[in-house]
Amino acid sequence: MDRKSTLPAPLDAATSARFGRMPRASTKPELALRRELHRRGLRFRVNPPGLPGRPDVAFTRARVAVFVDGCFWHRCPEHSTLPRNNREWWLAKLERNVVRDRAKDAALAELGWTVLHVWEHEAPDAAADRVEAEWARRVRSIT
Template structure:
């Protein structure tokens, strides 16, 4: 991790506190997707520690890794924004997040895994359709 750019001082205490409270796992979009996939009978590991990047969901038999990405933190092309304050620092920070995402994808692919990214704004049912289709493709003998 590149620490050459010093973290700017927080604009105010309220902003700093809000960002600290942002959950890193079990976010609302992630939980909604998990519930929908579980309802469909799919079983998975959550934040699998033995895999690069600790995927939000890991279907170990099918080797499908799923990441539920926040629009801000992962630079969604539709909803990603760049703060007005400390713009250069934030651009570098978010670019590092995206580069780290691609490195995790490459590491997982190198291990034979299929990697899916779901945006936080995707409807759980639509995202579950994509995940289930990939799961079925990788395990053609599975029927439900």
């Protein structure tokens, strides 16, 4: 069965177009976090292709992978909502996202990586504090 046959019919053309325009990478929250990390002098890779899940930010030497998760797509405990239309389909879809997130976390951990998740609603400086602290902890343990 192909992917298109499992998708529900869009409510209307405007809704379909709006979802189609949503960026998959380099979202505003990702860019804000990357700017803050770079401002602090931290250097990293963006979406490295060789790692499970292609983290949004990866510190290869320290083996720290960071994912910036959207509240809707990854079921934020504070802000998650479900659309009224096609509710069962969306619930299953979003649950699959969460299961996939845990699987990529486990795959990265098995490779010796520490995984951090940042919610899109987190302040970039606070998120960068967490990332920098983990980066520093991992770098100290290497040297």
